[in-house]
Amino acid sequence: xxxxxxxxxxxxxxxxxxxxxxxxxxxxxxxxxxxxxxxxxxxxxxxxxxxxxxxxxxxxxxxxxxxxxxxxxxxxxxxxxxxxxxxxxxxxxxxxxxxxxxxxxxxxxxxxxxxxxxxxxxxxxxxxxxxxxxxxxxxxxxxxxxxxxxxxxxxxxxxxxxxxxxxxxxxxxxxxxxxxxxxxxxxxxxxxxxxxxxxxxxxxxxxxxxxxxxxxxxxxxxxxxxxxxxxxxxxxxxxxxxxxxxxxxxxxxxxxxxxxxxxxxxxxxxxxxxxxxxxxxxxxxxxxxxxxxxxxxxxxxxxxxxxxxxxxxxxxxxxxxxxxxxx
Amino acid sequence: xxxxxxxxxxxxxxxxxxxxxxxxxxxxxxxxxxxxxxxxxxxxxxxxxxxxxxxxxxxxxxxxxxxxxxxxxxxxxxxxxxxxxxxxxxxxxxxxxxxxxxxxxxxxxxxxxxxxxxxxxxxxxxxxxxxxxxxxxxxxxxxxxxxxxxxxx
Numbered sequence: 001x002x003x004x005x006x007x008x009x010x011x012x013x014x015x016x017x018x019x020x021x022x023x024x025x026x027x028x029x030x031x032x033x034x035x036x037x038x039x040x041x042x043x044x045x046x047x048x049x050x051x052x053x054x055x056x057x058x059x060x061x062x063x064x065x066x067x068x069x070x071x072x073x074x075x076x077x078x079x080x081x082x083x084x085x086x087x088x089x090x091x092x093x094x095x096x097x098x099x100x101x102x103x104x105x106x107x108x109x110x111x112x113x114x115x116x117x118x119x120x121x122x123x124x125x126x127x128x129x130x131x132x133x134x135x136x137x138x139x140x141x142x143x144x145x146x147x148x149x150x151x152x153x154x155x156x157x158x159x160x161x162x163x164x165x166x167x168x169x170x171x172x173x174x175x176x177x178x179x180x181x182x183x184x185x186x187x188x189x190x191x192x193x194x195x196x197x198x199x200x201x202x203x204x205x206x207x208x209x210x211x212x213x214x215x216x217x218x219x220x221x222x223x224x225x226x227x228x229x230x231x232x233x234x235x236x237x238x239x240x241x242x243x244x245x246x247x248x249x250x251x252x253x254x255x256x257x258x259x260x261x262x263x264x265x266x267x268x269x270x271x272x273x274x275x276x277x278x279x280x281x282x283x284x285x286x287x288x289x290x291x292x293x294x295x296x297x298x299x300x301x302x303x304x305x306x307x308x309x310x311x312x313x314x315x316x317x318x319x320x321x322x323x324x325x326x327x
Numbered sequence: 328x329x330x331x332x333x334x335x336x337x338x339x340x341x342x343x344x345x346x347x348x349x350x351x352x353x354x355x356x357x358x359x360x361x362x363x364x365x366x367x368x369x370x371x372x373x374x375x376x377x378x379x380x381x382x383x384x385x386x387x388x389x390x391x392x393x394x395x396x397x398x399x400x401x402x403x404x405x406x407x408x409x410x411x412x413x414x415x416x417x418x419x420x421x422x423x424x425x426x427x428x429x430x431x432x433x434x435x436x437x438x439x440x441x442x443x444x445x446x447x448x449x450x451x452x453x454x455x456x457x458x459x460x461x462x463x464x465x466x467x468x469x470x471x472x473x474x475x476x477x478x479x480x
Binding site for chain 1: 330333334336337339340341343344345346347348349431432433466469470473476477
């Protein structure tokens with residue numbers, strides 16, 4: 001592993017200089033959209049009627065599915081907030097040379113972002129210049145417009161379910177988890193054994209367009225901690241994830257969970273994406289709290305509900321409630 | 328307030344980059360938002376909040392009226408009323424959509440609340456909102472404007 005040689009501040013300053021050189025109509029560094037979980041680093045209007053959002057990533061660790069899908073979430077959010085015609089560019093500034101295993105993550109990001117490049121410090125300024133130059137000429141990926149539109153409609157439908165009173169306990173910062181996810185899952189397994197009317201499948205797989213978009217074989221599916229299936233053929237399947245969350249340090253996990261819920265709502269067939277309907281019903285069982293910033297404590301709860309998660313507390317009685325609700 | 332200043336700058340950039348930006352009427356909305364940005368620097372609280380309500384209302388009012396007027400000129404669309412108010416623009420958009428898009432139910436409620444609050448503060452003598460109220464009012468206007476900016480022309 002190589003040491004990080006350039007700080008984030010230096011990276012951003014370098015990009016700012018590159019952008020400024022191009023004499024755009026308007027440039028905003030560090031913009032602020034109230035509903036985004038992660039803000040773009042720059043908004044650029046090269047000319048009236050054309051908007052570019054640039055995200056710069058300087059991760060401290062190697063890429064993983066979690067960090068990759070958290071990055072994909074930024075794309076979903078900016079497209080939903082500003083429209084599908086916003087050209088969204090990403091520049092990943094890696095401290096380490098990109099390994100063969102990581103290339104699949106980059107394939108997904110390349111296929112989703114309108115413009116995406118990696119700078120692993122081998123060709124430092126080339127990637128930066130390429131992104132800045134390319135983003136002013138490129139067009140948004142029209143084949144994904146349908147996804148952004150469908151997702152906007154889905155989110156609008158889901159967000160109606162949000163009600164502060166219903167989720168007040170989830171934003172109580174005093175709710176801290178003193179246990180681990182593994183211990184919680186063991187508790188859940190014990191509960192499930194006392195529920196003979198339900199078929200529980202651990203590591204329940206759900207297909208999504210992620211594999212097709214990343215060029216992956218189909219066996220790479222999303223896995224949920226449990227799938228709960230009623231024996232009746234008409235019963236719905238609920239998929240359950242357990243998460244230990246806290247006010248601080250959970251943002252990447254939440255962004256990952258957001259993308260997971262978005263992707264499992266779609267399927268990919270005949271080279272096109274389509275909405276799956278209500279087939280998969282994801283439940284997030286939370287230990288701890290999911291409080292947002294003090295001026296907007298419900299931000300994360302609202303975000304999770306908007307993408308389709310049903311929120312419950314991670315204790316056995318809540319699991320029983322999920323089982324007997326409408327499965 | 329620093330965050331809000333940044334939010335207003337972001338809306339200005341977003342609007343300037345939207346497909347509506349090249350329309351003449353929207354240029355005026357952009358300028359109105361520039362005035363709203365400047366109003367935040369007014370030192371006296373009552374004057375500041377009055378100016379903020381004035382500029383924020385005019386911006387959303389004019390923008391929605393522009394969208395509705397633009398839509399009404401498309402073939403097959405019903406004729407617009409003699410003039411658009413905030414309420415009649417919302418009603419027109421709700422019925423006819425703008426390029427097939429409509430406001431989300433929560434934003435519709437926000438626009439109704441904007442109309443009510445604006446009337447209260449602009450028509451009743453010596454009534455001024457507290458900072459919390461003006462913040463809520465401005466958040467509602469910016470939410471509505473952001474959503475409207477992504478309607479297809």
